[in-house]
Amino acid sequence: MAGPTLRIDENAINNNIRLTRSKSNINNININENINETINGTRTALTNISLNNQLSLPNQQKIIIPRQSHYKRDPLNNNNSHNINIINNKAKSPEKSTRLSIKRRYEEFNLNNNMNIDENFNNEKSNENYNINNNNNSNNYNDHINNNNNNNNFLNGTTINMNNENNNFFLNNKKPKITYNWDDLDLDDFDDPLMVNEYVVDIFNYLTVLEQQTLPDANYLIWQSNLKPRMRSIIVDWLVEVHLRFRLLPETLFIGINLMDRFLSKEIIEVDKFQLLAISSLFISAKYQEICSPSIKNFSYVTDGGFSEEDILNAEKVVLAVLEFNMSYPNPLEFLRRISKADNYDVQTRTLGKYLLEISVIDYKFIGLCPSLCAAGAMYISRKILKRGEWNGNLIHYSGGYKEKDLRKVCEMIVEYLISPIVHEEFFKKYSSKKYMRASVLARQWAKKITMQERDIME
Template identity: 40%
Template sequence: MSTPDPTDEDTWDVAMVAEYGPELFNYLRELEAKYCPYPYYIPQVQSEITWEHRATLINWIVQVHERFNLLPETLFLTVNVIDRFLSRRAISLSRFQMCGAMALFVAAKFEEINCPSIRQMAHMVSNNYTVDELLKAEKFLINELKFEMGYPGPMSFLRKTSKADDYDSEIRTLSKYFLEITIMDARFVSSPPSWLAAGAYYLSKRVLQQGSAWTDIHVYYSGYTEEQLVPLADMLISCCLDYETHHKAIFDKYSGRKFKRSSLFVREYLSKWRATASSL
C-alpha cells in the first residue's frame, strides 16, 4: 500500500491524516519483522521447556487476561514478549510461570490505562513467588529485551483490513477468535501479525458467507492476496476442529455473549461442513 485510497472519505478528512497512513503501516510491517521471535527456540534455546509447557502457560495467561478484563493488544504483546525473551535466554521450568506473569504485567503497563498491581500478579501465581522476586524478574525481562515493547500486534492490522467492510462488527469479532487461537500454536510463533490478521479476517468472511470473500479492496487494505491466505485459513480450521485440546480456554471465552458466541458459531458451522463433506 503506497498511496491512500481515493474512494475512501477518510482520505479527504483532515483529522484522519490519511496521507501518513501508507508510511505508518509500511513502518509497522518493518517492525513486525524486527520483533519476530526465533521459531525454534524450543529446543534450541530452551532445554527444560516444551511446546506443551508453552501451551499450558498461554492457556493460563488467557484466563488471567480475561479475569482482569484487559485489552486484546495486551494479550498479543504478552505472548510476543514471552517468545522473544525465551528466544534469547534459557530458563528453568520452575521459573516459567513467573516469566509469563511478568510478561503480562509489562504488557499491561505498556497498553492499559489501569493495569494489575504487582500484588495482584503475585496472587495470580498463588504467591509462589514473593513481590521482590517478581519485580527482579520484571527488571531482568525488560533489560533482556532492551526495553523494546513496540511490537505491532495483529489488532492494528485487523483494524486496517476491517476498513474494507466499513468495520463490520460480526466479521471483526469472529476474526478476533481466529486470531487468538494462533497464540496457542507453535506453528505461528514467528508468523507476521499482518498475515495472521488478514488470514483471520479472510476466514471470517468465508465462514459468514459474505459473497466474494476477498476482493481487490481487501487486498489493498490487508496487503495479501487470497492465494496467500488460503493455507492459513485451512490451518485455522484444523485448529477449530480440535478446539478441546488446542484452545479450550479461548473457546470458552468466545462462547459468551460478550463475543457473540463466536466459538459456538464456528463449531456449528464446521459440524455442518463436515456432515456435507461426508455425504458427498
C-alpha cells in the first residue's frame, strides 16, 4: 500500500518570499530615516553647544572658592572662616576656545585662577585685608597673618606666608655663577645603587627647598609668654639624656627637637605641659625614624610618673594635627654626610662635625637657621680644629655653594657657645666619651685658645 504523497504549493512559497522582501525594504527605509533624523539632531545640538560656548566667553566676574590646600584650619579652633576671592576671568578668543576640549579649558581656567590667587597675596591692595602680627618676625617664613590680630590662629598665617616665600624662592633665587673649580665626585659611585648617583643632585636640590618650609619661628620664645630660653635648654638637655639611654639614631633627636620647635611656633602652651610636648615629639620621631621604636611604656617611665601613656598618645594626636602630619624635615646630618664626600669621608672630621652640628639644635640661638648652613659651618670649624686645609671648591660645591664669607656668622655663633660656661651637661658628657673621640673637650679647648690669642676663626 503506497504512503501519503507530499505536495508543495510553489505559488504560495513565491508569494511569501515577495511579502518578506517587501517588509524588509520597508524596515530598511524606516531605519535610514531614523538615522538621518538622529544625525540632523546631533548636528543641531553641536551647533547650539558651539554657539553657547561663544556666547559665554566675554568678560564676567566669577566667584571662585580657593582650593582647600590654600587654607589650614586650627584643630583647636573651629571658628576659622574661609575667605572667598573674586577673580576676573580673562576672556579667550572664540576661535581658540572652540578648538579646545572642555577638559583642557577647565585645566587652563584653574591654572589661571591659581596664578591670580598667588598674585593677590603679593598685591599691596590685597594685603590691606591682612594684619601682620609680630613685626620682629617680618623676615621669617612663619609670620602670623590674621584678619583680627588674633595670635591664636597660627595656621592660616603660616600657610599664606610660606606659599609666598616659596614662590619668591623659585622666582628670585637663581643659581649664581660658579666662580670656583670642583670635581664631580658622584661619578665614582655610578656602580653603587645605594648612592643613587643619577638622582643625588635632584634630591639635595629638593632638600634645600624643603628646609625653608620646615624652619621654626626664630623668635617664638619672645612671644611665648610662659616659656623662657632657660626652660628650653633644660628640656632639650633632658631629651639628649633620654635619646642616649634609648640608644636611638642621631636623626631621631634632630627630628624630635624640630617637631617641638615647630609646634611651639604655632601654639601657646603652659609650662607644666612643656615636658609632655617634648617627650611626645621624641616619641613621634622614634616611630618615624627608628626600625624598632621603644615602647610607649618606656617613654612614660622616663617622665618619672609625670605623664601616663594615655597622655602621651593624646599629645601625639594634637602635635600631628597642628603640624598637619608634615614630617618632611631635611635632617642636618644628611647635609653633613654630603659635605663629607668632599672630605674623603674622614672619620675624625665627621665625628667632630657631628658634635658641632648638634649644638645648632641644642642652643636656642640657632633656631631659624637652615640645616644646610649649620652643617657647612660645623664641617668648616671641624676642619679648622684638625688643620685639614682650606675650604676648597669641592667643599663649597658639596656644601650647597656656601663660601667662607657665608659661614662667618654661624661659625662665630658656634665658637661663642664653645667658650661659654657649660649649660647642657648631659650633652657635654655624651660627647666627652671615647666613643665620640672626646669631641666636646677638644672643641672647647680649641675655642678658648683662639679666643685668648684673639685670632680670626676664618683665617
